[in-house]
Amino acid sequence: MYELRQVSEKCYYIDCPAKIGVYVADKERVYLVDSGSDKDAGRKVRQILDKNGWHLTAILNTHSNADHIGGNKYLQGQTGCKVYSGGIEAAFTKYPVLEPSFLYGGYPCKELRHKFLMAKESEVTDFAEEGFPREVEIIPLPGHFFDMVGFRMPDDTVFLADCLFSRETLDKYFVSFIYDVAAYLETLDKVEKMKAAMFIPAHAQATADIAELVRCNREKVHDVGERILSICGEPICFEKILQEIFRGYGLTMNFEQYALVGSTVRSYLSWLKDGGRLTAEFRDNMLLWRRADIS
Numbered sequence: 001m002y003e004l005r006q007v008s009e010k011c012y013y014i015d016c017p018a019k020i021g022v023y024v025a026d027k028e029r030v031y032l033v034d035s036g037s038d039k040d041a042g043r044k045v046r047q048i049l050d051k052n053g054w055h056l057t058a059i060l061n062t063h064s065n066a067d068h069i070g071g072n073k074y075l076q077g078q079t080g081c082k083v084y085s086g087g088i089e090a091a092f093t094k095y096p097v098l099e100p101s102f103l104y105g106g107y108p109c110k111e112l113r114h115k116f117l118m119a120k121e122s123e124v125t126d127f128a129e130e131g132f133p134r135e136v137e138i139i140p141l142p143g144h145f146f147d148m149v150g151f152r153m154p155d156d157t158v159f160l161a162d163c164l165f166s167r168e169t170l171d172k173y174f175v176s177f178i179y180d181v182a183a184y185l186e187t188l189d190k191v192e193k194m195k196a197a198m199f200i201p202a203h204a205q206a207t208a209d210i211a212e213l214v215r216c217n218r219e220k221v222h223d224v225g226e227r228i229l230s231i232c233g234e235p236i237c238f239e240k241i242l243q244e245i246f247r248g249y250g251l252t253m254n255f256e257q258y259a260l261v262g263s264t265v266r267s268y269l270s271w272l273k274d275g276g277r278l279t280a281e282f283r284d285n286m287l288l289w290r291r292a293d294i295s
Contacts, residue, residue, distance in 0.1 A: 035071030042071030062161035063148035064092035072122035087147030143184025181271035235288035
């Protein structure tokens with residue numbers, strides 16, 4: 001864990017739970033793609049940088065989930081590096097309590113205010129501001145989170161953030177976090193058509209051929225959607241839907257899983273309703289969902 005792996009002359013990744021990219025632009029400029037989950041991750045990253053004689057210029061954040069920005073504060077404090085982010089992701093990075101608040105849908109109880117869902121705050125510079133390495137292409141990858149992006153480096157190495165998960169991860173957790181299902185599926189279509197010397201997803205193996213992994217992730221999305229539709233044969237409230245999802249996939253509920261899977265299921269409900277496959281009604285002061293093809 002936390003081993004440095006080279007994929008091209010100037011690009012590396014640090015093999016850890018959420019892969020961290022390293023782009024060595026020249027002797028004076030080294031950039032990270034994300035920073036790991038916490039201070040300890042940041043410390044390990046800095047040890048790798050120091051061992052190789054690299055000075056960190058900036059961190060390029062793909063999105064604001066805590067496992068991708070958790071090392072920002074430590075590395076920024078130690079090196080004075082900039083942290084680049086954009087859109088809503090920049091706000092979540094600057095004010096990380098937004099993540100558990102958004103997931104829970106209100107003020108998060110203490111069981112949700114921990115480093116896995118709430119990173120330490122860091123100072124943020126927008127992608128558009130002077131100093132961002134203009135040789136790096138920013139690739140919009142919305143769906144998993146609000147304004148998630150990937151990065152294509154000059155040597156055609158593409159860091160894909162969280163738009164794809166390994167088959168092993170999907171088979172273990174079944175319901176991967178998605179904020180906007182329609183946007184996520186569009187992103188999968190986009191990524192499937194991409195060409196690159198090497199793709200580096202944060203939660204899957206680096207590969208030069210991404211198509212099969214895209215298809216695997218797309219199939220899982222449709223599987224979850226069909227399962228929700230099957231649950232909604234009769235009018236049913238959200239909590240019962242969530243319970244059936246946990247039962248059906250053999251998941252164990254706790255506060256963290258309630259927030260992550262619950263938020264994702266709500267996103268599926270919106271997607272299915274907007275697509276005309278679910279209906280919703282308020283009955284006896286309760287919101288009930290039902291499959292649209294049942295008269």
